[in-house]
Ligand SMILES: *[C@@H]1O[C@H](CO)[C@@H](O)[C@H](O)[C@H]1NC(C)=O
Ligand SMILES: *[C@@H]1O[C@H](CO)[C@@H](O)[C@H](O)[C@H]1NC(C)=O
């Protein structure tokens with residue numbers, strides 16, 4: 001325990017404030033005094049939006065400090081995707097989905113602040129404000145969301161790919177598919193290969209904005225999540241479980257990336273974090289989980305049905321090895337298979353964004369923020 005603690009102290013000085021304690025004594029629990037506030041994209045002033053975009057541009061200019069030995073991992077920005085890619089099979093459709101992405105975002109935000117002098121917090125994108133929800137926004141069109149603004153946002157759709165769109169018309173309306181042609185990321189080149197393969201690539205940020213899937217990013221879908229009375233059920237409706245229920249999470253990926261998988265950067269389960277909007281989208285998923293935790297306090301710490309493995313094990317391919325186990329507050333949230341200690345945390349330590357901990361848990365809370 002002491003070894004793990006001092007390791008964490010070395011690696012995460014800003015997140016861990018207390019010092020190592022004598023054994024046998026229960027560690028003192030860190031208090032979250034002034035939580036940082038994460039706000040919705042359109043609540044940021046224009047200079048605040050610009051400073052977030054500048055920080056992203058800086059991160060992609062900064063040489064990777066970690067994982068540079070992995071193919072295509074040149075920038076710090078790409079290093080986050082390498083981590084996501086290494087963990088992809090473990091962190092989707094398992095109990096670890098929400099806690100893993102929570103600490104991943106916290107580390108991303110922290111790196112923007114420490115590496116790129118970013119003084120703000122991670123914004124989130126509440127797409128329910130942009131989606132066709134009857135009767136509130138009958139004429140909404142998600143592509144008109146301020147997040148796609150070319151001057152003060154993330155740029156718009158990809159270049160129209162007629163071949164692709166002709167082939168897919170039966171599935172809905174497409175009008176993009178190629179490289180993003182405006183906004184701050186139009187010249188970005190990534191080197192991490194798509195999906196599960198490891199080779200050095202060279203590709204642009206692609207989008208295929210798909211308004212049809214706005215039906216999954218509405219406030220009605222958020223409401224269904226809120227109605228759930230256990231963690232696993234809530235996660236299922238929030239994350240989605242196939243094409244029958246795409247959910248807010250699947251919806252957020254698909255409205256930006258379209259179908260099939262990997263056409264738009266946002267819709268490749270392995271490397272979707274190369275799409276800068278990934279971070280705003282996942283902050284929204286984290287916000288909805290936190291909202292549920294507050295609304296359903298009595299079920300907040302109950303993870304009875306949650307598992308580290310998933311039922312349909314073949315989905316990530318043959319030969320994929322799983323540790324079959326229930327998820328508990330003690331379960332490790334690994335950031336890579338090779339370096340378990342990097343950002344290593346236990347589920348209980350990141351369950352509450354304002355640093356409260358389960359009864360009898362001897363860990364340390366690692367988070368201190370809230371959503372406005
Ligand atoms: C961040 O600020 C420090 C201190 O002012 C400076 O030395 C460094 O170059 C800045 N980094 C970036 C990426 O702007
Ligand atoms: C949404 O807006 C885009 C861009 O203005 C347009 O091309 C598309 O047809 C619109 N979609 C719908 C369903 O109205």
Ligand SMILES: *[C@@H]1O[C@H](CO)[C@@H](O)[C@H](O)[C@H]1NC(C)=O
Nearest residue numbers: 161162163164165177178179
């Ligand atoms: C357009 O889409 C087709 C089919 O998905 C693909 O083979 C082709 O490379 C794409 N063209 C461009 C310019 O991206």
Ligand SMILES: *[C@@H]1O[C@H](CO)[C@@H](O)[C@H](O)[C@H]1NC(C)=O
Nearest residue numbers: 228229230232233234304305
């Ligand atoms: C949890 O919620 C889901 C979905 O609402 C439901 O199907 C399941 O039976 C619930 N599990 C328990 C243990 O109550």
Ligand SMILES: *[C@@H]1O[C@H](CO)[C@@H](O)[C@H](O)[C@H]1NC(C)=O
Nearest residue numbers: 090308323332333334337340
């Ligand atoms: C996390 O790392 C620990 C320690 O190496 C290992 O026992 C465990 O199986 C890993 N869990 C996952 C989900 O990868």
